[in-house]
Amino acid sequence: MSKLRVYGYAKSRTLRTLWMLEELGIPYDHVDLSTQEGGTRTPDFLKINPAGHIPAIDDDGFKLSESMAINLYLAKKHGKLYPTTALGEARAMQWSFWAAHELDRQIVTWIVNTSSLPIEQRNTKAALAAREEIEWPLQVLNGELGKQQYLADPDTFTVADLNVAAILYRLLFVDLTGKPHLDKWLRHCWDRPAAKRARAMRE
């Protein structure tokens, strides 16, 4: 059986998969693939993920992409951070799909156009629209986390928390005053030793 291989550099959504792998403590090979200069569109990489995005994994011949799906799969396969009931599993999927749909692209658009890009390339209109779009989902999350400590299982950190907190990575550097439950939960999730090891790969 060959070692699991993860494709993608840590300064990308691959951070999410690296965090999960660090939580699981399983051996893996990291192919530090960048999105620059067509790195994700080479014939070799398109055999791993025909969609040409990172992260992607090759788990002994089983190829999978989409960060949320990869993490759900890995947690379930290795029996760690995976909810133990059908209800918990459903909630983990619910939160992962919700965050991917309502927050992922929007947060990237906001941050890229307010800080990452050179000033002359920033699109202020797009940044404002994205910031507006994430306000309600962030309020929803703050409200839920005021009722219970974690997302899928009220008392236990699971893949649901990892997936959503990973999508919110850039909010660690943003003032979350007014959303105290979200702020506390986000910092608590990223304070985990495995999360710190993953972060160290990009910071």
Ligand SMILES: N[C@@H](CCC(=O)N[C@@H](CS)C(=O)NCC(=O)O)C(=O)O
């Ligand atoms: N929904 C996907 C998004 C993946 C994605 O867009 N990855 C970016 C890097 S963060 C990428 O591969 N961009 C380069 C490309 O599309 O060629 C996921 O969550 O895995």
